[in-house]
Amino acid sequence: MLFRSDTTKDIDPVGTYTVYLTAGGNAMTTTTRIDKKPDGTYGGTVNGDGIPPLPVISVTVTHNKVRLSITAPDGGEAIIEMFIKGDDITGQWWMANDGSNLTGKKSPEL
Numbered sequence: 001m002l003f004r005s006d007t008t009k010d011i012d013p014v015g016t017y018t019v020y021l022t023a024g025g026n027a028m029t030t031t032t033r034i035d036k037k038p039d040g041t042y043g044g045t046v047n048g049d050g051i052p053p054l055p056v057i058s059v060t061v062t063h064n065k066v067r068l069s070i071t072a073p074d075g076g077e078a079i080i081e082m083f084i085k086g087d088d089i090t091g092q093w094w095m096a097n098d099g100s101n102l103t104g105k106k107s108p109e110l
Contacts, residue, residue, distance in 0.1 A: 011084055013042060013059055013066045016107040019082070021093055022100035023048075032068070032080065034059055046070050046080070054078075065091075 017032040030048035034056065037043050042059035046068075057069045057077070064084050072078040078095035082102070089104035 008063045010061045011064050011066070013061050013084075015109060017082065017089060017104055018107060019080070019089065019102050019104035021102040023098055032056075034066070034068070044068075 013034045014036050015034060017034075019030045019032055021028055021030065028048050028050075030046055032044065032046045034042055034044040042056070042061075044056040044059070046054040046056065048054075051073050054070045054072065057071060059069075060067045066082045066084060068080040068082075070078050070080065072095050074096075076096055078093060080091070080093045080102070082089045082091040082104070084106060087106045087108075089102070089106065092101050093099055
């Protein structure tokens with residue numbers, strides 16, 4: 001019999017998230033969509049005020065932490081790290097010369 005010292009399960013990150021953050025000193029609302037691909041990995045997009053849709057390169061889930069690597073508007077990498085408790089989100093995001101704390105909500109699935 002296998003015993004694990006940590007029985008906390010990883011959350012299912014699939015869904016749509018409304019995320020409030022600050023970028024370039026300006027408050028911004030983004031919509032992040034995470035989908036499960038046929039190969040079992042995750043992908044998606046981040047859409048926000050005044051930015052083109054940004055592709056999600058990778059998603060890592062550890063318990064209730066969801067870490068997204070996305071391609072930033074300048075072509076570099078940006079990281080979004082969300083801690084999900086129920087429908088509430090807290091966390092932070094960062095890239096080369098910017099970043100902030102974030103809050104948000106997971107949208108109910110229809």
